[in-house]
Amino acid sequence: MKIKIEKVAVFGAGEMGHGIAENCAIAGYEVWMRDLTDEALNRAMARIKEGLLKLQARGIIKNTEEILERINPTTELENAIKDADLLIEAIPEVFEQKVNLFSECDKIARDECIFATNTSTMSITRLSEATKRRDRFIGMHFFTPVVVMELVELTKGEKTSEETLKVCEEFVKTLKKRPIVLKKETPGFIVNRVVAPASVLRLCILEKGIATPEEVDATCRKAGYVIGPFELWDYIGLDVVCNAMKYYARELSPEYEPKYLERMIKEGKLGKKSGMGFYDWSRRPEVDLSKATDRVDIRDFVFLEINEATKLVEMGVSDPETIDSAVKLAYGRKKGPFEIARDYSDDEICRRLKELAKKFEKRIFEPAETIRKGKLKELLKNTS
Ligand SMILES: NC(=O)c1ccc[n+]([C@@H]2O[C@H](COP(=O)([O-])OP(=O)(O)OC[C@H]3O[C@@H](n4cnc5c(N)ncnc54)[C@H](O)[C@@H]3O)[C@@H](O)[C@H]2O)c1
Known part of the structure; x- marks a missing residue:
């Protein structure tokens, strides 16, 4: 036809x-x-x-x-x-x-x-x-x-x-x-899925009072992000983000349950569209970069993205080159997760992922098989 x-x-x-x-x-x-x-x-x-x-x-x-x-x-x-x-x-x-x-x-x-x-x-x-x-x-x-x-x-x-x-x-x-x-469908497709576990970590950071949304955003912006993750959520709409995470909770793991966001939504905080979210939108919010803090380690978000991206390759959803292109286009970043992975040893990534999984009691942070077996660099060599 x-x-x-x-x-x-x-x-x-x-x-x-x-x-x-x-x-x-x-x-x-x-x-x-x-x-x-x-x-x-x-x-x-x-x-x-x-x-x-x-x-x-x-x-x-x-x-x-x-x-x-x-x-x-x-x-x-x-x-x-x-x-x-x-x-x-x-x-x-x-x-x-x-x-x-x-x-x-x-x-x-x-x-x-x-x-x-x-x-x-x-x-x-x-x-x-x-x-x-x-x-x-x-x-x-x-x-x-x-x-x-x-x-x-x-x-x-x-x-x-x-x-x-x-x-x-x-x-x-x-x-x-x-x-x-995509070569195969999966919840969240490429871009949203790659960042999903890092989103869970950011909500854990808020829940545990480790840092405030502005401190997280300032740390990310200082590290070169064009926009902080919580600012971005305010733009997208917290109801939209929450629905997505609830879907992951049903389809992938209950560890995605976005209780923090649900509480905000109950208080009418939907982000920019309702005038209040992580920021007050009565005027355009400006993130104070002096609030960047070493209580937040940007590498943790990066390692979780590398990890989820690797799991997508293992599942046959896509290949490293395509994933890097998609993430760069979606977030205006200079490098995709696999390009960044080249700067770290498999062992360093694996060790930190295990620590995060233990500290926050999240199995979704556990290293992908390729990383656990120290074969990430091999995978990248074969696909570059
Ligand atoms: N907001 C984002 O950044 C973003 C990005 C990518 C994809 N999405 C997806 O796009 C979809 C829409 O998201 P959004 O942010 O635009 O939501 P939104 O709430 O801004 O808009 C949804 C609109 O659909 C209307 N609607 C409801 N039922 C309808 C029907 N039966 N027929 C016609 N209109 C109807 C609503 O009245 C509302 O105006 C969702 O599936 C969301 O996950 C959102």
Whole structure:
């Protein structure tokens, strides 16, 4: 079945959906953006206009009005999906909500229409099972802010066809983005999964009162991160991060249970979108770099990333080169986990991972088999 994408239906007009709709319209596609209320759609259209005007002022695009005209906001599901060639779903990270939406859209969409999900964590195969088009179902994971971030992770489910993958790779390129294709699906895909155990460690550091969020962020920024991890979470939305970690807790290990975040969310702290998270967003927060502390060792986060990245290679999800590229693109870093691993001996990484696992009683920090056997350098030699 030959698929040519002209009309894109974006479901959800929140943080991701509005950016995806904007990006598709810039690339020349006719876009139907569906949310549940006019209020959400108006907010999204205002954000898109503001974003486009900024791009126009910088000479990146020429005609804001023309691009805006390509976006049709609607609350009607049928209007959005009936003639679409591609559906991109960006509704909340709640499995039942996504499944209900896909099954409803499946009844109305044209046969050729490809369904893509922007889920940050979930199984593409399991989501695809809500439809009769499992061969035309794919994970298309964008990063925030969508218009700026180049990386898109593409993940096939068990039944996704090569044709669907090819069409989606081409589509992502027309958005001027870099598609990275996973060899096998896994919770969190590449980028979010690589950093997941380090996220658990950072929450342990807060729980145990070892350092404050600002101290952790200042330490990371001083070490060259473009943004501190807690600042980034405030941008992403603590509800989004929490849902992702709860999914890992169910699928991978209960050690991912984000109790600290759940308490914050109960207090209404969702990050930037609610005005309060780890930081007070009544004005743009500035991390005080003098708060960097040696109570936080940046190498611990790095070693945990190397460890999880190694586990992904062991599982056949991806290869070191692709993982390094994805992490660099997603976090604006100069080096990926495997490039950094070359600066340390396997023994040093292994020893520290074992110490962390023992100190914080987390089995997810235990060294990967390749590291335990001292074979990480060998793996890198074979793949470089
Ligand atoms: N925020 C991020 O940084 C980020 C990054 C990558 C992927 N994601 C993923 O993208 C998805 C959306 O995240 P977000 O941050 O944009 O969430 P968000 O809460 O900002 O927006 C979700 C929007 O979907 C709307 N919605 C709910 N049900 C709907 C339905 N049936 N039809 C149409 N709209 C509906 C909501 O009203 C809301 O406006 C999630 O799966 C999330 O995990 C988020």
